[in-house]
Amino acid sequence: MKAIEILNIHNLKRTSCREGIIEVVITAKQALSENEIRERLAGNYDRTTFYRSFKTLEEHKIIHKIVVDNQLVKYALDNAVTHKNEHAHFYCNECNTVKCLENVPVQQYQLPDGYFDVETEVLIKGTCANCKNQASN
Amino acid sequence: MKAIEILNIHNLKRTSCREGIIEVVITAKQALSENEIRERLAGNYDRTTFYRSFKTLEEHKIIHKIVVDNQLVKYALDNAVTHKNEHAHFYCNECNTVKCLENVPVQQYQLPDGYFDVETEVLIKGTCANCKNQASN
DNA sequence: CTGTGTGCAAACACTTTGCAGGTGT
DNA sequence: ACACCTGCAAAGTGTTTGCACACAG
Numbered sequence A, B: 001m002k003a004i005e006i007l008n009i010h011n012l013k014r015t016s017c018r019e020g021i022i023e024v025v026i027t028a029k030q031a032l033s034e035n036e037i038r039e040r041l042a043g044n045y046d047r048t049t050f051y052r053s054f055k056t057l058e059e060h061k062i063i064h065k066i067v068v069d070n071q072l073v074k075y076a077l078d079n080a081v082t083h084k085n086e087h088a089h090f091y092c093n094e095c096n097t098v099k100c101l102e103n104v105p106v107q108q109y110q111l112p113d114g115y116f117d118v119e120t121e122v123l124i125k126g127t128c129a130n131c132k133n134q135a136s137n
Numbered sequence C: 001c002t003g004t005g006t007g008c009a010a011a012c013a014c015t016t017t018g019c020a021g022g023t024g025t
Numbered sequence D: 001a002c003a004c005c006t007g008c009a010a011a012g013t014g015t016t017t018g019c020a021c022a023c024a025g
Helices: A003-009 A015-025 A034-039 A047-058 A129-135 B003-009 B016-027 B034-039 B047-059 B128-134
Strands: A063-068 A071-076 A087-090 A098-105 A116-127 B063-068 B072-077 B087-094 B098-105 B116-127
Touching: A015 A034, A015 A047, A015 A071, A034 A047, A034 A087, A047 A063, A071 A098, A071 B003, A116 A129, A129 B087, B003 B016, B003 B098, B016 B034, B016 B047, B016 B063, B016 B072, B034 B047, B034 B072, B034 B128, B047 B063, B072 B098, B072 B128, B116 B128
Parallel strands: A087 A116, B087 B116
Antiparallel strands: A063 A071, A087 A098, A116 B116, B063 B072, B087 B098
């Protein structure tokens, strides 16, 4: 699916900033930070604009945010676009990257009486396959 | 276990700030933010001191940090002190509180080849029992 | 006495807000 | 034409750093 189609479906105006963000995120193999997205974009946008665009895209569930330790904020394409289930996220301590583990569904947790869950976030921290290989060279 | 003992075990100097934080966290029924902890403390400490104390206590695994949406940061007593297993955390959208679900252990996730996990964080968002009851009054 | 913790001031980074002007539909 | 998006400036918030002094062991 192309960025423009996604914007149309959600009745969002087609601006180059939004279009660019979506394209970068669609092609990315991992979740990207605001800076990483900006670097990969042709146009030079103000940070304010970025924040506002992210917010809009998040509200429309086009992208979602992954936060690691209150420090690192990364964005990835949302399930609603990829038509996949809720999945776990992986943070690599070595290379500082965040990946969506699309084949690792979030498990059901049995809550205490009276609790109702709306959403469950799973963040697994460790070493990714890439960094593991480098270590064994 | 008393705060002073915990500090001794970890070879940390017994300062009133550290002692106070630990005592507040031990008796708390839910995870508390920096402000909430400060309010419950007798002494009036500088924020800087708080941040440094939290960092030290975290490094020694006496307390642990729970982050919600890159906004809310709360602290709770760590497993290493309570001798319990890794557990899920619950964030209530209504009352903005975070609770350690000590009876909800974190489940094992099957990672893709080459990935090694060190730690898994599970944050469940929804409505807590308390707020659910109020809603049905 | 020595190393470490504390308080203050300042710096820093990230994010939000207000407003004027530009752009998409 | 109108609503909404953008860029700039400024403010807000949470957190970190440097330094002098205080305190625990």
